[in-house]
Amino acid sequence: MNRSVLVIGLIIGAVLVTILFSGLGRDPAAIRSPLIGKPAPAFALREVGTNRTVDIAQFKGKPVVLNFWATWCMPCWEEHPVLVANANMLQPNVQFLGVVFQDKEDKILGFLNQRGSSYPTVVDDAGKTAIAYGVGGVPETYFLDANGVIRAKYAGPMSPDILRENLQKAMRQ
Amino acid sequence: MTAPLGRILILASLFAAAAGAFVGFYAGRTRSAVALRLARGFAYAYAAAIAAATLVMVYALLAHDFSVSYVAQVGSRQIPTWVTVVSLWSSLEGSILFWGLVLGVYIAISTFLTRRRYEEYQPDAIGVWLACAAFFSFLIAGPANPFHTVPNPPLDGPGPNALLQNHVLMAIHPPFLYLGYVGMTIPFGFACAALIKGRLGHNVLKPLRVSLMLPWIFQTVAIMLGGWWAYEVLGWGGYWAWDPVENASLLPWLTATAALHSIMVVERRGILKGWTITLIQATFLLTILGTFMTRSGVFNSVHSFTQSAIGPTILVFLAAALLFTVALLAFRIDKLEVEGRIEGAASREALFLVNNLIFVLLTFTVLIGTVFPLIVEAVKGKQMSVGRPYFDSMSVPLGALLLFVLGVGPALPWGRANAAQVKKALLPPLIGALVFVAAGFAFGARTPWTLLTLAFGGYAAQVTLGQMFMPMRQRMKSGDSLGAAFVDGQLRRGRRRFGSYIVHAAVVIVVIAIAISSSMRQQIELHFTKGQTQKAAGYDVTFVGVEERTEPHRISTIGVFNVAKNGKQIARLEPRMNHYQSMREPIGSPDVHSTLLRDVYISLSNVDAANETASITVFIAPFIVWIWLAVIAMALGALFALIPQRRAVILSEAKDPLPTRAEPETV
Amino acid sequence: MTIVLLLLLQLNVPDAAQFVGSPKGAPLAGEALFARTNEVGQLLRCPVCQGMSVADSPAEMAVNMKAQVRELLARGYTEEQILEYFEKSYGEFVLLRPKSRVLWMLPLAALILGAAVVFMKLRKLEQPPPTANRQPPTDDPYLTRVRDLVSGGKQ
Numbered sequence: 001m002n003r004s005v006l007v008i009g010l011i012i013g014a015v016l017v018t019i020l021f022s023g024l025g026r027d028p029a030a031i032r033s034p035l036i037g038k039p040a041p042a043f044a045l046r047e048v049g050t051n052r053t054v055d056i057a058q059f060k061g062k063p064v065v066l067n068f069w070a071t072w073c074m075p076c077w078e079e080h081p082v083l084v085a086n087a088n089m090l091q092p093n094v095q096f097l098g099v100v101f102q103d104k105e106d107k108i109l110g111f112l113n114q115r116g117s118s119y120p121t122v123v124d125d126a127g128k129t130a131i132a133y134g135v136g137g138v139p140e141t142y143f144l145d146a147n148g149v150i151r152a153k154y155a156g157p158m159s160p161d162i163l164r165e166n167l168q169k170a171m172r173q
Numbered sequence: 174m175t176a177p178l179g180r181i182l183i184l185a186s187l188f189a190a191a192a193g194a195f196v197g198f199y200a201g202r203t204r205s206a207v208a209l210r211l212a213r214g215f216a217y218a219y220a221a222a223i224a225a226a227t228l229v230m231v232y233a234l235l236a237h238d239f240s241v242s243y244v245a246q247v248g249s250r251q252i253p254t255w256v257t258v259v260s261l262w263s264s265l266e267g268s269i270l271f272w273g274l275v276l277g278v279y280i281a282i283s284t285f286l287t288r289r290r291y292e293e294y295q296p297d298a299i300g301v302w303l304a305c306a307a308f309f310s311f312l313i314a315g316p317a318n319p320f321h322t323v324p325n326p327p328l329d330g331p332g333p334n335a336l337l338q339n340h341v342l343m344a345i346h347p348p349f350l351y352l353g354y355v356g357m358t359i360p361f362g363f364a365c366a367a368l369i370k371g372r373l374g375h376n377v378l379k380p381l382r383v384s385l386m387l388p389w390i391f392q393t394v395a396i397m398l399g400g401w402w403a404y405e406v407l408g409w410g411g412y413w414a415w416d417p418v419e420n421a422s423l424l425p426w427l428t429a430t431a432a433l434h435s436i437m438v439v440e441r442r443g444i445l446k447g448w449t450i451t452l453i454q455a456t457f458l459l460t461i462l463g464t465f466m467t468r469s470g471v472f473n474s475v476h477s478f479t480q481s482a483i484g485p486t487i488l489v490f491l492a493a494a495l496l497f498t499v500a501l502l503a504f505r506i507d508k509l510e511v512e513g514r515i516e517g518a519a520s521r522e523a524l525f526l527v528n529n530l531i532f533v534l535l536t537f538t539v540l541i542g543t544v545f546p547l548i549v550e551a552v553k554g555k556q557m558s559v560g561r562p563y564f565d566s567m568s569v570p571l572g573a574l575l576l577f578v579l580g581v582g583p584a585l586p587w588g589r590a591n592a593a594q595v596k597k598a599l600l601p602p603l604i605g606a607l608v609f610v611a612a613g614f615a616f617g618a619r620t621p622w623t624l625l626t627l628a629f630g631g632y633a634a635q636v637t638l639g640q641m642f643m644p645m646r647q648r649m650k651s652g653d654s655l656g657a658a659f660v661d662g663q664l665r666r667g668r669r670r671f672g673s674y675i676v677h678a679a680v681v682i683v684v685i686a687i688a689i690s691s692s693m694r695q696q697i698e699l700h701f702t703k704g705q706t707q708k709a710a711g712y713d714v715t716f717v718g719v720e721e722r723t724e725p726h727r728i729s730t731i732g733v734f735n736v737a738k739n740g741k742q743i744a745r746l747e748p749r750m751n752h753y754q755s756m757r758e759p760i761g762s763p764d765v766h767s768t769l770l771r772d773v774y775i776s777l778s779n780v781d782a783a784n785e786t787a788s789i790t791v792f793i794a795p796f797i798v799w800i801w802l803a804v805i806a807m808a809l810g811a812l813f814a815l816i817p818q819r820r821a822v823i824l825s826e827a828k829d830p831l832p833t834r835a836e837p838e839t840v
Numbered sequence: 841m842t843i844v845l846l847l848l849l850q851l852n853v854p855d856a857a858q859f860v861g862s863p864k865g866a867p868l869a870g871e872a873l874f875a876r877t878n879e880v881g882q883l884l885r886c887p888v889c890q891g892m893s894v895a896d897s898p899a900e901m902a903v904n905m906k907a908q909v910r911e912l913l914a915r916g917y918t919e920e921q922i923l924e925y926f927e928k929s930y931g932e933f934v935l936l937r938p939k940s941r942v943l944w945m946l947p948l949a950a951l952i953l954g955a956a957v958v959f960m961k962l963r964k965l966e967q968p969p970p971t972a973n974r975q976p977p978t979d980d981p982y983l984t985r986v987r988d989l990v991s992g993g994k995q
Contacts, residue, residue, distance in 0.1 A: 002503050009499030016462075017492045019544055022551035023471035024484055031887060032556060034931040041929075044852035053850055070900075102900050124853075126911075127904035132854035134929035136887025137901050409896035416891050444965055473890050515965040523962055530954045538947045545943050558885050559943065560936030561893065567947055696878065750898075761898045778898055 033134050033142075033153040040066070040142065040150050041132040045122035048100065049109050054122050057148070059095040063170040064144040067098045067158070068130055071107045073138045079157035080115050086163055087118040094167065095119070101127040143170040176241045179229040179320035183313050186222035186273065189215045190307035197300030201369065209292065212299045216284045219306050220277035227274040230319060231261060239326035243267050243319030249332030251725050255344060256333065262347045263333035265468060265483065266319035271347075272464075273309045275355040280306060283359045287380050294377050297366035298359075305358050308490050316482040332726065342402040349395035350422065354460040356388025357425060360432075361457035364450045368501050371508030373439065373446040382436050383815060385429060385453065390811045392426045397804035408748075408761040408776040410696070410792040412800075415564040417472035420543045421463035424536055428456040431532035438525050441587060443512025448529070450506070454498045459536075461491045471547070516589035524582035531575050538567045573626055576684050579677060580633030583640045605635030609685075616795075618689060626688040630681045637681065641674035672814025679810060682803035686796040694794040698778075703785035710793045712773060713737045719782045720747075728752045729762075732780045732787040736766060736773055748777040748789065771795040856912055856925045863916035877910045880919050884909070884926055885934045893936055 035041075044055035056064070067083055069076040087096040096119035100108050105123070112121060124130055133142060136155065143152040143166045152166040193215025200208035233241045234248055234257050247260040247267065262271040280302045287295055313319070337343045363381045367373045373381075399419065400412035413419060432452035438445045466472050469484030515522045542559045549557050584598045609631025610624055618624060644662030649655060653662075663671045697709045701716035708714075717733040731749040735742060744766035750759045763776040772794050779788035868876055881895025886902035894902045894909070905926070912922050926934050938944075 002506050005506055006499060006503035009495075009502060013492070013495035013499055016544075017488065017495065019547050019551065020462075020465065020469075020471065020488055020491075023547045024469065024488070026471070026550070028471065028473035029890075031931065031933050034927075035929065041854045041858070042852060043854050044850065046851060055852065072900075102904060126853065126907070127901075128853050128855065128908060130901070131905060131908050131926070132859075132929055134887075134931065135901065136930070137899070408898060409892065411896065414891060443969075511965075511969045514968055515962060517966070518962060522965075526958050526962060530958050534947065534950055534954055537950050541943070541946055545938070545940070549940070556931060556933040557938055557940070558891075558933055558936055559938045560885060560891060562883060562937035563943070698874070759898070776898075778903070 030155070031136060033150070035134060035150045036153060038150060040064075040144050040148050041129070043124075043129045043132070045099065045124055045129065048105060048112070048121050048123050054097070054120050056097065059097070059144075060146070060148050062093060062095055062146055063167065064095045064097060064142075064148075065163070065167065065170075066133075066142040066144060067096070067139060068101070068133070068135050068141070069098060069139045070100055070103045071111045072103065075157035076139045077115075079139055079159075080111075082158045082160055082163065084116050084118050086160070090167075091119065094171075097122070099124050099129060101125070101130050141166070143167060145170045145172075175229060175233045175238050176320045176322040179226050179233070179241065180314075180318075182222050182226035182229060183310060183318075183320065186219050186226065186277070187307060187310035187314050189218040189222055190303045190310050193219060194300050194303035194307055197296050197298075197303060199296075201296035201300060201366075204296075209296050209299075212296060212303075213284050213288065216280050216299055216303060219303060219310075220281035223270075223273045223277040223306075223310065226313075226320075227261075227270060230267065230270060231258065234258070234260060237330075239328070239330055240323050241319070242321035242323050245323050245327060245330050247333045248330040250329050252332045256337075259337065259344045259347075260333040262351070263337050265481070266313075266317045268347070269309065269312050269317045269483075270319055271351060272355055273306070273313055275351045276302075276306050276309060276358060279356055279359050283362075283380075283384060291377065291380055294363060294366040294370060294380075297369045298362035301362040301365045302358055305361075312483065312486060316486050340402060340406050342398055342405065346395060346398040346402055349391050349398055353388050353390075353392030353395050354422075354425065354463065356384070356391060357429065357457050357460050359384040359388070360453050364453040365498075365501060367509075368450060368505040371505055373450065373509050375440075378436065378440055381453070382433075382440075385432060385436070385456075386811060386815055389426070389429045389433060390808045390815075392422075392429065393804060393811075394808045396422055396426060397801060401801050404797070405765060406762060408763040410694070410763075410774055410776060410790070410794070415539075415542070415561050416474050417543050418463075418467050418474045420539050420564075421459075421466040424540060425456045425459040425463060427532050427536045427539070428452050428459060431529045431536075432456060434525050434528050434532075438522050442514065442522060443510070444514065444522075445526075446509040446511075447502070447506040450509070451502060452529070454502065455536075458491070458494060458498060461487065461494060465491055466543075472543070519585060519590055519595050521582055521585045521587045524578055524585060528575070528578050528582060531571055531578065535568065535571050535575075538571070539564065542567070569622060572684060573622070573629060576626060576629040576633055576681070579680060580629060580636050583674075583677070584636045602632045602635040602639075605631040605633075607631070609634065613689070616689075617693060620692040623688045623692040626685060630685045633681050634678065637674050637677045641671060641678065644670065666818070668816050668818070669814045672810045672812070672816075675810030675813065676807045679803040679806035683800055683807070686799035686803065690794045690797045690800070694792060697791045697793075698788070699791060700788045701786060709791040711738065712743070712791075712793070714775075714789075714791060716787055717745075719780060719785055719787065721782060722749075726753065730780050730782055732775075732777050732789065734764075734775055734789070736775075744773060746773070746775045748775045750777055750780055767798050769796075769798055772797040856908075856917060856921070859925045859928050860917070860921045863912075863918070864921060865916050865918040867916040868913050873910065873913055876913050876919075877906065880909050880913065880922055881906050883919070883923060883935065883937050885936045887930060887934065 040056065042057060044053050044057075046052070047054050056066075065083075069080075083096060083098070090096075098119065098121040100121060101124035103123075108121065108123070139157055140153065140155045141158055142150055143154075145151050151170040151172075154162055154166055193212050196208055196215060197212035199205070200212050230241070230243065232238075233244050235254070237244065237248055237250055239245045239248060243264070243266050247264045248257065252260075260267065262268045280299075283302070284295070284299060287298075360381055363377060363384060367377055367381070399422065403414070404410075404412040429452075432449055435445050435449045435452060439449050465484065465487040467474075468487065470481070471484065517523070542563055545559050546557055549555060580602060581599065584602060586594060586598065590598070606628040609627045613624060613627040618627065642663070644667040645658045648658035648662045695710045699707050699709060699714065701707065703716060703718050706713055706715040713736070715735040715737070717735055720731040720733060722729045722731060729749045729751050731747050734746045734748070736744045736746060746764040746766060748764045749762045751762055752759045761777050763774055766773045772792070774792040774794065776790045776792070777787060778790055781787070878895050882893045884894040884905060886892045886894050886897035886899055886905070888899050888901055889897045892902070894905045909922055912925070923935060932939065
């Protein structure tokens with residue numbers, strides 16, 4: 001019996017199978033944010049349709065649900081009512097804030113007028129805020145705790161359960 | 174009625190395969206002729222059952238029988254008929270059924286063709302083939318069942334993935350892929366049989382070689398078709414992105430190519446038997462790894478199917494196959510006789526070893542790059558990426574080295590060569606190297622890697638042409654006319670040699686074409702308003718306007734462009750943005766004007782129908798078409814090499830005068 | 841106009857400067873800027889596409905990121921700084937050229953190991969085969985009998 005063949009073969013085989021096995025059950029497209037546990041990047045952006053500035057720092061003291069979206073994104077249409085309803089329920093103890101980028105002012109206003117809005121929506125014209133937050137696509141939602149530290153991030157349309165689950169992470173601090 | 178019928182046929186195929194595997198191995202141990210005949214019968218039965226099941230599925234698709242779960246998943250009354258046929262392999266369950274079909278056909282043909290002269294190896298080979306077949310039938314019967322009965326069949330279905338209906342290449346790329354990958358099961362069976370017998374004699378080398386070569390041809394074409402499809406459809410101007418599934422298709426091809434070369438050393442010298450068998454085993458195992466990578470959802474890829482129970486099942490089979498192979502190798506590899514030796518380091522045999530080393534290194538690098546993110550995530554919990562920059566940095570030097578060996582290897586003679594012979598063999602092709610570099614330089618190539626590739630390519634081209642026509646030249650020296658010498662030396666005899674050197678020549682063209690088209694590619698971004706003309710690398714591009722086309726599954730916004738050079742219109746290109754209902758992002762579809770000299774490729778990045786503006790990227794790349802054409806030449810050359818030598822021809826040659834110098838029949 | 845707005849509204853848009861400091865290189869423009877944007881864009885992964893680079897991908901976010909790369913290059917940021925900025929917000933996932941030194945060394949180690957194996961194998965194969973001209977073993981009774989007859993029972 002050729003011992004070296006046996007040993008080398010078994011080692012390669014075992015390592016390969018273990019690596020592949022470890023990948024099962026994980027979603028390769030779910031990217032974890034490196035900003036979790038770190039202070040949310042500061043920004044102050046213009047509220048859509050107005051000349052007012054909304055600064056995220058002004059919400060310190062309560063948890064914030066920060067939702068990045070756009071009017072051209074189908075899943076954003078689906079999640080909007082969930083956000084509006086929850087905002088109505090939870091504000092002013094929890095602050096909701098929407099950020100739209102790569103979109104047109106009139107389209108955003110039209111969307112909000114049609115579908116309702118219960119929290120401020122700001123415009124990130126050059127998309128730099130999205131980059132600073134590591135937004136890959138829309139919709140993505142960040143959950144900040146009362147100290148302005150990011151505690152959770154969810155990529156995809158919000159559902160009431162997901163919202164509740166992630167908000168709990170932000171409220172635990 | 175249809176679904177249960179399909180189900181029964183699948184279960185029948187599972188039974189035939191499982192029983193046949195047992196009987197095959199039993200026949201191998203007891204050498205019972207009855208058992209062998211029974212095993213053969215089971216092999217044919219498996220093929221018949223799975224073919225029947227596939228026919229049932231095709232019938233169900235064409236008849237829009239939505240009571241069959243797979244038809245309900247991918248069928249649709251709205252799509253054209255060719256898309257309905259293609260949908261057989263478009264989705265996970267159907268694709269595994271298709272795998273079973275291809276395997277059945279291969280097993281039946283291989284059993285039939287080896288029934289007379291290879292009785293020593295056939296039982297164990299059949300055992301191995303049918304064991305693999307049983308696994309796939311088990312998958313189709315269980316986790317990947319396409320024949321569930323739908324209780325309340327819908328009136329219509331969603332149709333296959335919209336992306337797959339875009340281009341006709343989608344219809345032929347998967348079948349070629351399957352014919353390539355599934356086919357590797359056959360040489361695996363022969364290799365296992367050789368190990369079990371403890372003998373890799375000359376009588377099993379021929380089926381081993383032929384059963385390795387034919388799937389290799391399909392693999393080669395399949396990989397090229399995949400690249401061509403990506404180029405024509407995806408819009409980023411490239412054809413290979415080192416995507417995990419692309420890598421999965423490349424890995425078995427690399428080891429198979431290495432095996433095709435080392436098998437020649439086995440034939441000539443009777444050495445490297447164990448190594449060749451290891452390469453063939455590795456090729457099969459890599460095809461199973463490849464199917465795992467594509468279907469398990471573990472890897473982030475454009476091609477991935479979603480995760481399901483199939484992933485773990487395939488992993489278990491892979492683990493079992495690995496264990497079986499390693500054990501078989503460990504216990505039997507030392508039985509394989511070393512019959513000869515290598516005469517010296519400056520010989521063709523030694524260069525074959527270098528060839529194998531490079532291919533194995535390439536395989537290792539691509540594999541490690543693909544699985545490394547998994548390792549890091551398992552060990553450190555962090556996510557990282559290994560992308561094109563890594564793979565390109567590794568593959569370019571190795572590819573250049575391979576091209577070098579492709580030139581130097583065939584230049585050297587078999588066996589011992591003294592210093593004078595080596596010099597005589599290795600120096601003249603330097604002229605070819607210089608000619609190619611000069612031509613490339615004149616054409617505009619300036620990058621060091623490209624010029625180096627041209628040098629190696631020119632060297633290899635001269636060597637290849639010289640070796641390719643050696644039989645013809647020798648016949649002419651002994652008095653034959655050019656025509657007779659060509660027909661006799663190249664076409665009637667020496668087909669294997671001629672075909673193989675055609676493959677090599679084509680490889681030189683492919684590598685040079687890849688090098689030049691990448692390094693001399695020009696990329697220009699332009700913004701247009703309607704009617705505007707702008708210059709791009711010597712071409713005049715005019716934005717004619719925007720068209721919108723609505724189809725049942727998508728809305729296309731098309732930018733119409735005229736491309737002209739020196740006042741003469743060359744092409745009307747219509748790149749588009751396709752908005753599919755099911756996709757989050759629009760998918761751009763480019764338009765290409767291809768000539769032998771260069772491609773003009775326009776990709777739409779932004780189009781505004783209301784304001785009639787468009788932003789495009791124009792790619793001008795030379796010699797792209799040569800990549801596709803040369804790979805087809807590779808396939809044709811290899812097919813030509815496979816055409817069997819008729820025994821009558823060999824007998825009749827005994828009457829002809831022999832040429833004065835011994836003429837090498839094999840490469 | 842933007843400056844006026846900025847002044848009026850006291851906007852604060854997050855910027856690379858907060859993450860990686862001030863630019864360390866020379867600002868680029870024109871052809872050089874276009875070429876470098878492409879090069880650096882090839883090193884960043886589009887977060888939503890499967891494996892495509894930011895330079896090649898048509899996705900909105902990728903286009904956005906590429907524009908940001910162009911702006912930063914124009915301001916004089918180096919490739920290193922730009923990659924660091926994106927790594928801070930997206931994670932190491934976004935770098936297409938892996939940082940791991942192990943990964944880059946492995947093929948080299950394999951090359952050295954492989955070359956050593958080939959060298960040793962060549963040396964071993966240059967020896968004459970252990971039993972030249974010996975007939976392969978067989979357990980076939982008929983073949984054994986034939987051999988016995990042919991070799992005159994000498995075997």
